Amino acid sequence: MPELPEVETVKRTLKKLILNEKIKDIQVTWPKMIKFPDDVDEFKSLLIGQSFYDIQRRGKFLLFLLDEHTLVSHLRMEGRYGIFAQEDKPDKHTHVRFLFESGKELRYRDVRKFGTMHLFHKGQEELNLPLSQLGIEPFSEQFTVEKLNELLSKTNRKIKTALLDQTKIVGLGNIYVDEALFRAKLHPETRANQLTLDEVTRLHESIKKTLMEAVNMGGSSIKTYVNGQGEMGMFQQTLFVYGRQGKACKHCGEELVRSVVGGRGTHTCPKCQHPPVT
Ligand SMILES: [Zn+2]
Structure with missing residues (x-):
C-alpha cells in the first residue's frame, strides 16, 4: 500500500x-x-x-x-x-x-x-x-518530540500498532514503521507508554528522516507502486529491515527476522532491537 x-x-x-x-x-x-x-x-x-x-x-x-x-x-x-x-x-x-x-x-x-x-x-x-x-502530519510544525511523547504516553498498545494508527500520526504504513523503529533501535512490541523520553526523541528523529529520505528517492517500489508518470521509486534499495528477513543486518550482521505484530508482518534485527522485558 x-x-x-x-x-x-x-x-x-x-x-x-x-x-x-x-x-x-x-x-x-x-x-x-x-x-x-x-x-x-x-x-x-x-x-x-x-x-x-x-x-x-x-x-x-x-x-x-x-x-x-x-x-x-x-x-x-x-x-x-x-x-x-x-x-x-x-x-x-x-x-x-x-x-x-x-x-x-x-x-x-x-x-x-x-x-x-x-x-x-x-x-x-x-x-x-x-x-x-486524521492525525498529525509528520512534516508539520505540530509534530514535535513533546507531541509524540504525549500521544504515545496515552496508550499501552504496542509501539508499531500505535504508529500505524492514522488518527494519531498520518502517513506511516508497514514499510516505514518497520524502518523507523529499526533506526531508532526500538522493538515494535514495546508498549508505547513504556518509552523513555530519550527513546521518543530517537523515534521522532527517525520517523522524520526515514520519510524525508524516502520522499527524496521517489518512494519505495515494493510491489506495484509507480509515480504519476509510471516511474519506480528507489528507496526500496536502501531499506534496512523491511522485506529483508533472512538477510544480514546492515548495522551488525545479525540475521534479520520476520514476525507478526498486531496482525502485520514485521521485520526486525534481534540484536539491534531488543524485545521488551515482560
Ligand atoms: Zn542489527
Whole structure:
C-alpha cells in the first residue's frame, strides 16, 4: 500500500501534468469507488467544467483542488493515476477517466478496486470523513518530540500498532514503521507508554528522516507502486529491515527476522532491537 512518500511522489509528479486542465467529461466504470456523493451522475456533473489548480496530500490521501470542489482520493492497495491521450484505449483496470478539453485525460487504474474517491465543496473536505479523523502530519510544525511523547504516553498498545494508527500520526504504513523503529533501535512490541523520553526523541528523529529520505528517492517500489508518470521509486534499495528477513543486518550482521505484530508482518534485527522485558 502506498504510504506517505509514495503518495507525496504521486502528488508531485501529477501536479506538473494536470494544472489548469479543464474537465470536459468523466467516465466511471466502477461506481462503487465513488463514496461521496452517492450518485455517480451528481459526481460527474459537479466536476464537469472545472479545472485543476492544485494537488495536495493529507496523510495517505491525495487532494485534487478544483475551482469549486476538492476530490479526495485514496489509492489503497494498488491504485494508480496516470495521464494519457484520449485516443489511447484504456485497459480493463481503468475505472475512472477525467477527460480534459486539451485532448489529454487523467485515468485512475486499480487492479484490486479498493481505492476510494470523495468529492466535497471546497473547504468541506477537512470537516468530513475520511479526512476529519486524521492525525498529525509528520512534516508539520505540530509534530514535535513533546507531541509524540504525549500521544504515545496515552496508550499501552504496542509501539508499531500505535504508529500505524492514522488518527494519531498520518502517513506511516508497514514499510516505514518497520524502518523507523529499526533506526531508532526500538522493538515494535514495546508498549508505547513504556518509552523513555530519550527513546521518543530517537523515534521522532527517525520517523522524520526515514520519510524525508524516502520522499527524496521517489518512494519505495515494493510491489506495484509507480509515480504519476509510471516511474519506480528507489528507496526500496536502501531499506534496512523491511522485506529483508533472512538477510544480514546492515548495522551488525545479525540475521534479520520476520514476525507478526498486531496482525502485520514485521521485520526486525534481534540484536539491534531488543524485545521488551515482560
Ligand atoms: Zn542489527
